[in-house]
Amino acid sequence: MVLGIDASSSSLSNKNLSVLVVDDDPLIRMLHDNYLKHFGLKPHVVENGKEAVKLFQLGIYFNLILMDNEMPIMNGVEATKVLRDMGSTSMIVGVTSRGSPSEMQTFMEAGLDFCFEKPLTFDMIDFILKELNMNDDDDDDTNN
Amino acid sequence: MERNPLRRQLQIMRKSLFDQGYLDEQFVQLEELQDESNPNFVEEVVTLYYRDSARLILNIEQALERKPYNFHKLDAYMHQFKGSSSSIGAKKVKAESTLFREYCKSGNGEGCMRCFQQLKKEYTTLRKKLEAYFQVARQAGPMETACRPK
Numbered sequence: 614m615v616l617g618i619d620a621s622s623s624s625l626s627n628k629n630l631s632v633l634v635v636d637d638d639p640l641i642r643m644l645h646d647n648y649l650k651h652f653g654l655k656p657h658v659v660e661n662g663k664e665a666v667k668l669f670q671l672g673i674y675f676n677l678i679l680m681d682n683e684m685p686i687m688n689g690v691e692a693t694k695v696l697r698d699m700g701s702t703s704m705i706v707g708v709t710s711r712g713s714p715s716e717m718q719t720f721m722e723a724g725l726d727f728c729f730e731k732p733l734t735f736d737m738i739d740f741i742l743k744e745l746n747m748n749d750d751d752d753d754d755t756n757n
Numbered sequence: 758m759e760r761n762p763l764r765r766q767l768q769i770m771r772k773s774l775f776d777q778g779y780l781d782e783q784f785v786q787l788e789e790l791q792d793e794s795n796p797n798f799v800e801e802v803v804t805l806y807y808r809d810s811a812r813l814i815l816n817i818e819q820a821l822e823r824k825p826y827n828f829h830k831l832d833a834y835m836h837q838f839k840g841s842s843s844s845i846g847a848k849k850v851k852a853e854s855t856l857f858r859e860y861c862k863s864g865n866g867e868g869c870m871r872c873f874q875q876l877k878k879e880y881t882t883l884r885k886k887l888e889a890y891f892q893v894a895r896q897a898g899p900m901e902t903a904c905r906p907k
Contacts, residue, residue: 640805640841647790647798683836710840732844734786 630745631674632656635665635692636681636708641731645679645708648738661685662692669696675703677745681731682709682720690723697724706741708733763897770890779883784846796899800891806845807884813838814877821870831869832861849879 634645634656642658649656657675659665661684668675678696682689693705707720707728717728727744729737774780784799791798817834820827839854853876860868 638809638837638840640802640809640844643802643805644787644790644844647795651790651792710836710843731840732783732786734783735789 630654630676630742633665633668633675633678633703634658635660635662635678635684635689637661637684638681641681641708645733648733648735651735652738652742662687662689662695665692666695666699669699669701677741678703678705679733680705680707680725682707682716690720693720693723693725704741704745761897763893767890767893767897770886770893774886774890778848779886780846781848781851782846783843787845793899800894803845803887803891806841806847810838810841810880813841814880817873821873824866826866826869828861828864828869832858835861847880847883850876850883853879 632649632654634642634649636642636645636658637660642660646656646658656679657668659668662680663686665678665680666687680689680693684692687695689707689709693707696703696705704726705724707717707723707725708731709717709720709728710731717730721728727741774784787799787802813834817831817838820831820834835854835857839851839858842850842854853872857869857872857876860866860872
């Protein structure tokens with residue numbers, strides 16, 4: 614599979630997007646952090662759902678939240694529900710290591726915009742960013 | 758075609774890792790994240806993986822010493838381990854993790870034990886191969902992005 618992603622042009626349009634990575638696994642945090650940096654983003658990173666909720670309560674808005682499901686203290690399903698109940702309009706993308714359809718459905722029903730199995734790939738991130746940028750009406754000239 | 762002998766050796770080692778099923782496509786994703794601003798990214802991720810997962814392996818080992826087995830706990834540890842292993846593209850290790858979780862679900866302690874021994878073998882073998890690979894990579898110096906295996 615050839616990835617014809619033009620990181621330089623998308624990084625220009627992505628500069629103003631704020632992203633939050635929520636995951637308890639340091640390896641995944643590092644990976645997703647790097648993926649996003651590659652697209653010109655500077656993600657904020659936290660360890661569990663409760664931390665993500667705290668940030669929202671502090672009035673900090675993120676265009677995109679990458680939410681792991683299985684986390685201690687507050688998992689992805691709970692955090693997503695709480696965020697939506699509190700009025701969050703961020704794009705929330707679930708990232709789960711359990712591929713079972715029922716779990717993904719439960720997660721989606723909590724209020725996700727999309728749900729992917731981890732680990733994320735370039736294609737998935739490209740897709741997510743395109744969806745985000747749809748509001749800004751960017752030309753879609755990247756070929757996958 | 759790579760003329761530099763070290764780089765040529767590196768390509769051969771890399772191809773072998775994929776051909777023999779030690780690594781999958783996810784490893785290529787890691788390589789694509791490596792560039793001049795992040796020249797040792799792949800090695801850093803792999804190092805982090807082996808550091809983090811050592812703790813999980815130990816937890817599983819200790820859990821397997823306590824009878825009767827707590828399959829729920831074993832499964833939880835292995836779930837996390839599988840996730841990390843997937844992230845670096847550790848194909849064989851991931852396969853053993855999946856099998857282990859199946860044994861947990863069916864409450865097969867004997868199966869878990871056997872599977873775990875095999876998993877540790879694969880885990881150690883992969884580490885040795887990757888260490889050798891990174892050693893050559895460091896000597897070879899920065900490389901253009903390698904060819905995709907597909």
